[in-house]
Amino acid sequence: MKIVVCIKQVPETTEVKINPQTNTLMREGVASITNPFDEFALEESLLTKEKHGGEIHVITMGPPQAIDILKNAAAVGADKVYLLSDRAFAGADTLATAYTLAKAIEKIGDVDLIICGKQAIDGDTAQVGPGIATRLGIPQLTYVAKVREIDPAKKKIVVERMLENGREVVECSLPAVITVVKDINQPRLPSLLGIKRAAKAQIPTWTAKDVGVDEDRAGLKGSPTWVSKIFSPETRGGGEILKGEITEVVPLLVDKLMDLKFIK
């Protein structure tokens, strides 16, 4: 099995806020982390390799410091890691990002399985996984909560997809793209040896030229969408604390909620 895992470096987004007085972003001291859903994607590749053998290639697209998350990936057991970094990639929306990642996956070549996290926690789009599958002309399985079976010889995979009201069990041919949710596994921590090995790992940087990207289709230039404005969401003020004995406050709360007529 040749597996590619796509990961993204994201700010610890919950700490990014807008200063209500100045309407500007406050991001001092905000750490950069591996997108949490991508940790599950990486772990799934390790579990798959343990069962079926093969090699794991991890790619990320980002500025030079995104190399940090590739080191983490190498420390837990990725065989090869690559940084896709070029000014021509900057400002990419999901269409341009999926195009660029697909070009890199084509360069890696002969891939059986591509694993992505369900979505990244900074943009929350969930569009890049399907975009990669479509660009590569291979099927996709999104919201995967469990891989039931992989048959490398028959080029087949069976997964459970987490939908709103239950789980759909789907069979699909390989190669395919799967995007995974949190329930799928428990990501491991790197070993000390792994960290030492990763520190010495050679991490190639691939530019637009290296992966054969048409610069008109990458980055800001290849993106149909653009951000016209950012602003602070309406803040939600604290409401009313109901004080008193339970025998008083509970009927009072029920009164207020029944008045809304949503409870029938």
Added chain:
Amino acid sequence: MAKLIIDAETCTGCEACVSSCPFGALSMKDKVAVVDEKCTFCGACVDVCPVSAITLEKDERAVTVDTSAYKNVWVYVEHERGKVANVSFELLGQGRILADAVGCQLCGMLLCDSGDTDGFAKEAIAYGAEKVYVMESPLLKQYRTDPFSGGAVALIRKHQPEIVLFGATTQGRDFAGCVATTLGAGLTADCTGLDIDPESKLLRQTRPAFGGNIMATILDYPQYKPQMSTVRPKVFPMPARSEGKKGEVIKESLPMTEEQVRTKIVDFIKGAEGVNLIDAEVIVSGGRGLGSGDNFKVLRELANVLKAALGASRAAVDAGWIPYEHQVGQTGRTVRPKIYFACGISGSIQHMAGMKTSDIIVAINKDPEAPIFKIATYGIVGDLFAVVPALIQEFKKRLGR
């Protein structure tokens, strides 16, 4: 390549741009702002610079197409198990407002088995569609990525809508990305606001980013059509239904065979009672304060009485007290019910990112300092094992259950 240019002469060193950058790409050097390779050309700094020292130089767009042929607002009419999804009706309601602002027609896009066409098309028309474009095939009876994206691409290529809206459901978000990629069109995910720019008549798509801590308004460059968005359920109100309305139904058939569909549905495992957090009007949610999986039964009982769905914080899921399907928050589901009961949930930022747009939030927690009280509409400081049973009794009494 695009460039961000900072005029060192004009820059006063006020640092307004440094804190405005979502990506930390700006810093000060010799009292003048400088930009590094983290810049994504989002333009946030351009807007905040008080002396207009920053300009964003964008390239000529590579794509040139005749966009004048693209007309009308389309809403994807989603169906599952023989029923049209409510979010499709909500989008027809908002689609009406957009179509009126643009001055065009509102249409439904339906992908289904020919036996279902009449019923589903009638629903779409009753909720405001003037026309319904239908792609028919037995392969479209039940959702799968290949026939649905193939069908949508064929209809869009042939009839050229200006705007296409999908519900941001697992279905909509599964195939809208394929459709946009095939068409080379823009797609904005999980929108919570949509309107039309009065001058350019372009679609303004507003959505939360960075875990809901910022809102961004996204536009498509005018060379790209259609403009496509997935839109969060329950953001727009259900429009009124009008019986007996007439609309035109345009049918096509999908030239695809079962052999061309690369996935096969083997089984469907129905979720537990109360697991559907997305459609729920009321959610009863529990966190660390529950103390054990067994203790969730008190919340289950409240959920049953209220016909509500059952939610949980990450802490409760990670402790193994309740399955992941119930998790609300950044690494779980984002919900927007009318009423959200947070019981024994302190209110981590990650949890609040998934539920803070609920209409009414009721918080029950022992700790008066719990952050959840800062966003709660109503709060009760107290032991949930005393408060929740009292709530069950009181609701039972009022509802006659």
